[in-house]
Amino acid sequence: MHTRSAMDRSPAVLGEPVTLATVDIVIPVLNEQKALPGCIRTLNAFLGDSFPLPWRITIVDNGSIDGTWRVARGLTREFPQVHARKLETRGRGAALKAAWRDSPADIVAYMDVDLSTGLGALFPMVAALASGHSEVAIGTRLARGARTRRSLRRELVSRGYNALLRYGFGVGFSDAQCGFKAARTDVIRPLMDRVEDDGWFFDTELLLLAEHNGLRVHEVPVDWVEDLDSRVRVIRTAVEDLRGLARVARSMSAGRAALKADEAGSKVTNEAEPMPTHPDAVVARPRAVTLTRLASFALIGGFSTLLYALLYLSLREHWPPAAANLAALLLTGFAGAEARRWTVNVLGGHRTAPRVRTAPAFLADYAVTTMAVLGLPSPGGRLFEATTAVGTYGLLTLLRFAALDRWVFPRRVPTK
Numbered sequence: 086m087h088t089r090s091a092m093d094r095s096p097a098v099l100g101e102p103v104t105l106a107t108v109d110i111v112i113p114v115l116n117e118q119k120a121l122p123g124c125i126r127t128l129n130a131f132l133g134d135s136f137p138l139p140w141r142i143t144i145v146d147n148g149s150i151d152g153t154w155r156v157a158r159g160l161t162r163e164f165p166q167v168h169a170r171k172l173e174t175r176g177r178g179a180a181l182k183a184a185w186r187d188s189p190a191d192i193v194a195y196m197d198v199d200l201s202t203g204l205g206a207l208f209p210m211v212a213a214l215a216s217g218h219s220e221v222a223i224g225t226r227l228a229r230g231a232r233t234r235r236s237l238r239r240e241l242v243s244r245g246y247n248a249l250l251r252y253g254f255g256v257g258f259s260d261a262q263c264g265f266k267a268a269r270t271d272v273i274r275p276l277m278d279r280v281e282d283d284g285w286f287f288d289t290e291l292l293l294l295a296e297h298n299g300l301r302v303h304e305v306p307v308d309w310v311e312d313l314d315s316r317v318r319v320i321r322t323a324v325e326d327l328r329g330l331a332r333v334a335r336s337m338s339a340g341r342a343a344l345k346a347d348e349a350g351s352k353v354t355n356e357a358e359p360m361p362t363h364p365d366a367v368v369a370r371p372r373a374v375t376l377t378r379l380a381s382f383a384l385i386g387g388f389s390t391l392l393y394a395l396l397y398l399s400l401r402e403h404w405p406p407a408a409a410n411l412a413a414l415l416l417t418g419f420a421g422a423e424a425r426r427w428t429v430n431v432l433g434g435h436r437t438a439p440r441v442r443t444a445p446a447f448l449a450d451y452a453v454t455t456m457a458v459l460g461l462p463s464p465g466g467r468l469f470e471a472t473t474a475v476g477t478y479g480l481l482t483l484l485r486f487a488a489l490d491r492w493v494f495p496r497r498v499p500t501k
Contacts, residue, residue, distance in 0.1 A: 106215035107139045108267075109190035110207075113180035114144060117198050118152040124198045125160045125167055131204045132166070138192075138208075138215060142167045145184050148175035178287025182277055185270065191215075194267035202265040203308035210305045211267050219303035220272045221295050223258060224265030230306035239311060242323055252419050253330070254293060258302045261289040265307060272300065275344055279336075285322045286329035293333050298344050385421060386482050393417045394475040401471065406458045410474060414451055450481050 110128070114121055125142065132140050144157045144167065157169040172183055185193040192214050196202060202224050213219040226233045227247060233240075243262060250256045266288065273291075276298065280290050295302060336342045393413050400409035457477040458470055 106191040108192045109188040111143045111184040111195040113177045114198050116149045116151045118156045120198050121156050129164050143184050144169040145180040147172040147180040176283035179283035193270050197264035199312035201312050206305050206307040213303040214269050220300040221268045222303040224263045224307035225260035225304045226309045227259045228306045233309045235311035286326050297342050389417050389421045390479045393478050398471050407455050410455050
C-alpha cells in the first residue's frame with residue numbers, strides 16, 4: 086500500500102508544480118487505551134489509500150490516567166505520519182487549542198476517537214477550506230443528506246440544543262456538536278484566543294465567534310453512528326452548554342467577541358463583493374448595502390409588528406396581559422429569526438449584529454411592553470390596551486434598529 090508522507094507537498098498533474106494545502110487531523114483522547122489503536126490504524130489506512138492532500142495525524146492525550154499515553158507513543162513508532170503530545174489539562178477544547186495553535190499544517194481538523202462520523206465526509210469538508218471558499222467547515226447530522234443511528238434521547242437533546250442556537254443566536258449552521266470539524270489555521274488561531282471553554286462547549290463557542298466575526302462556515306452532511314461507549318455525559322454537558330451560551334451572549338453584547346483589525350489582519354475578506362472569474366464578464370453594480378439593509382429592516386420590522394399585533398389580540402381573548410404578551414413576543418421572535426435568515430439569503434442582510442442582542446432585546450421588550458400595558462388605567466378598554474402594546478413594541482423595534490449601527494453601517498475589517 087502506498088502512503089503519502091506526512092505533510093509532503095505533492096506536484097500537480099501534467100508536470101506543473103503546485104503547493105497543496107496540508108491537513109493535520111487531531112484526535113483528542115482521555116482514557117482511551119482500548120479505542121485508540123483501532124482508530125489510528127483505520128484512519129491511517131483510509132488516508133493513505135484515498136486522501137488526496139498531504140496529511141498527518143496528531144493524538145492529544147489530555148489527562149489520561151490509564152495506558153493511553155503508552156499506546157499513543159507506540160502508534161507513533163508504528164506509523165511515521167502519526168504524532169502525539171501529552172497535556173495535563175483535561176477537556177476536548179484544551180486539547181484542540183494546544184494542537185491547533187502549534188500545528189504546521191494549513192488546515193487543522195479533528196474527529197472523535199470512536200470514529201462515529203463516516204470518513205467519506207473528510208475530504209468534502211476540508212476541500213472547501215483548501216479551495217479558499219470557506220474558513221471553517223463542519224460535519225452535520227441534521228442537514229438533508231445526513232444519515233444517523235443514535236438513541237432517541239440524544240436525538241432530542243441535539244435537536245433541541247441546535248434549535249436554541251438557531252432561534253436564540255440566529256446562527257446559520259445546523260449542528261454545533263458533531264465531533265467532525267476543520268478550519269484554516271491562519272484564520273482560526275486568532276479566534277481561539279477569544280474561546281474561553283476548554284471542554285465540550287468549545288465547538289459551539291468557536292462556531293458562534295466565527296460567525297460573529299464574519300467567517301464562512303461550510304457544512305457537509307455526514308453518516309453518523311452513536312458509540313454507546315462514549316465519554317459524553319449528555320445531561321451534564323447540556324447544563325454546561327447552557328451556561329456557556331449565556332456567557333457568550335454577554336461577551337457578544339459587550340463587544341468582547343469581535344476580533345480587532347490587527348488580530349484579523351488580511352485573512353477575513355469574505356464580506357467583500359464577489360468578483361467575476363471571466364475577464365470579459367459584464368456584471369451588475371454592487372448592491373447598495375445600506376439601502377438594502379434599510380429595506381431589510383423595514384420588511385422584517387413591519388412583518389414582526391403586524392404579527393405581534395395579531396397574536397396579542399388573539400391571545401388576549403383567553404389570557405391575562407402578561408401571559409399574552411410573553412407568548413406573542415416568543416412566537417414573533419421565532420418568526421423574526423426565520424425572516425432574518427431569509428433576508429441574508431435574498432436581500433443580503435448582515436448576519437452578525439442582530440443575533441448578538443437577541444436575548445437581551447427580548448427581555449427588554451417583554452419588560453417594557455408589559456409595564457406599559459399594566460400601567461394603563463383600568464377603563465382604557467381592550468383596544469386601547471392592544472394599541473399601547475403594539476405601539477410600544479414598534480417603538481422598541483425602531484430604537485433597537487437605531488442602536489445596532491454595526492448592522493446598518495457595518496464596520497468592515499481592513500484587508501490591508
